[in-house]
Amino acid sequence: MRIAVAKETRAGETRVALVPELVGKLTALGYSVVVEPGAGAGALHADEQYVAAGAEVSEQALEGAALVVSVNPLDPGRVRMLPPGTATVSFLPVNQSLDLVADLRDCGVTAFAMELVPRISRAQSMDALSSQSLVSGYRCAIVAAGLLHRFFPLNMTAAGTIPPAQVVVLGAGVAGLQAIATAKRLGAVVKAYDVRAAAAEEIRSMGAQSIDLELETLEGTGGYAREMTEDRAARQRDLLTPYIAAADALITTAAVPGRQAPMLVTAEMVEQMSPGSVVVDLAAESGGNVEGSLPGQVVRIGHAQVWGGANVPAQMPGPASRLYAQNVVNLVTLMTRDGGFAPDFEDEIVLGSCVTHGGVVRHEPTRLALEGGPA
Known part of the structure; x- marks a missing residue:
């Protein structure tokens, strides 16, 4: 046969x-x-x-x-x-x-x-979704490190100390956890958020700080989060804004196969990031977690470069x-x-x-x- x-x-x-x-x-x-x-x-x-x-x-x-x-x-x-x-x-x-x-x-x-x-x-x-998400999560962290014009790790030298990069990851599924792990291995200080209650422990197990917004969790089926109301989404964006504004690199990985990706970050939120900052939106092909991201392109929003993922596993x-x-x-x-x-x-x-x-x-x-x- x-x-x-x-x-x-x-x-x-x-x-x-x-x-x-x-x-x-x-x-x-x-x-x-x-x-x-x-x-x-x-x-x-x-x-x-x-x-x-x-x-x-x-x-x-x-x-x-x-x-x-x-x-x-x-x-x-x-x-x-x-x-x-x-x-x-x-x-x-x-x-x-x-x-x-x-x-x-x-x-x-x-x-x-x-x-x-x-x-x-x-x-x-x-589970091919998980195996390909593993590749995508790693790639996202490498892209962020490549676009960011500064070190990820802390460097202490005779010429002075260079502090580590501050990285925020939104979404802690397979891709998000791999992005966290890779950014940590590169020496960044990593904070991450996911709407699922179980994700907080998984984030900490990767050596990152779990962001607690003190909002209700949204456990769904099949390991995915359930959809949130617009009121909750707006409140979540308000509470995430200071974390994103303080980040040197933001990586977003929230997606559900076959559905529109949730819009987690507005252009106004990105505009509060400092000059030279980087945003990597893994979900750009399915609508994007970041307002204004475009699949396969790097666009500028405010002072930040915004990289939109397109068939990311094929890049490795x-x-x-x-x-x-x-x-x-x-x-x-x-x-x-x-x-x-x-x-x-x-x-x-x-x-x-x-x-x-x-x-x-x-x-x-x-x-x-x-x-x-x-x-």
């Missing part, structure tokens, strides 16, 4: 869904692995490395494949070329991809979305691809029986991550959205 590794077609995408070192994991399960030429080039994996690992490299990789793996969903033209019964595994942002979901359904393709893998203990090794394609590929291999392993791809739809991980199967949209919110009902 053949697994095809698709070459990414999204502009700026450098990741690949399978790295050479993990090819053996799939061939040991009984699969043959076929890779499209150049699929790993962006992550610095040459075709020859895949061949040496036991894969085939072919322009016709998708032909006859039982399963196609990719980072981003296949484009509609390629989906329509797949025979019924073919399966795909990729990220698949269903709320922004309803037409593509309809194509997958109508073509009889079984599509699994990595971002829909349930956030349960048994599925941690398949080596580790991002390695982590994502392991998530994919673990999910495929779960869905393999007797050397073949045989998903058990009684399994909550398989069922939860399935978007389409057998000509039907299995993901209920997406089905309702396609039908025009409440999602």
Whole structure:
């Protein structure tokens, strides 16, 4: 049974869904692995490395494949070329991809979305959202350090003492905690805030100070925060303003997959930051945590440079691809029986991550959205 590794077609995408070192994991399960030429080039994996690992490299990789793996969903033209019964595994942002979901359904393709893998203990090794957020959080701290024209750490020299940079991180999920940890390792003084009660202890465990605004916490489901009222959001912004004004670097990481990112910081708040300060908005692509940030651009608001994230994991394609590929291999392993791809739809991980199967949209919110009902 053949697994095809698709070459990414999204502009700026450098990741690949399978790295050479993990090819053996799939061939040991009984699969043959076929890779499209150049699929790993962006992550610095040459075709020859895949061949040496036991894969085939072919322009016709998708032909006859039982399963196609990719980072981003296949484009509609390629989906329509797949025979019924073919399966795909990729990220698949269903709320922004309803037409593509309809194509997958109508073509009889079984599509699994990595971002829909349930956030349960048994599925941690398949949690691609977390693995890619880890990369993004690290990258955010490095970007902040690179843009800030001063040291992150304290430096005591014969010529005098240079105090450490003051960094504020908003959002303490996987990305936020990694940003905190990286900024701390670079020597900055870090303060962080998250609306979830459990986050305070996690922030402190990273060596940072947890900001306590003395507001009600907003625990949601799946490890995410629930939405806040506008009154609470306004009060939160007022209380955060002095912390942001005193920061040399602000990093914002608050986002929920498939939804608009919450606007945490107004342009007026950024304007109170001192000359030379830096803002890094990881959520710029999904609406932004910072008013005025633009994905893929550095803009100036007041005295601050504001960097908007755009496909941030792709800026570190080596580790991002390695982590994502392991998530994919673990999910495929779960869905393999007797050397073949045989998903058990009684399994909550398989069922939860399935978007389409057998000509039907299995993901209920997406089905309702396609039908025009409440999602």
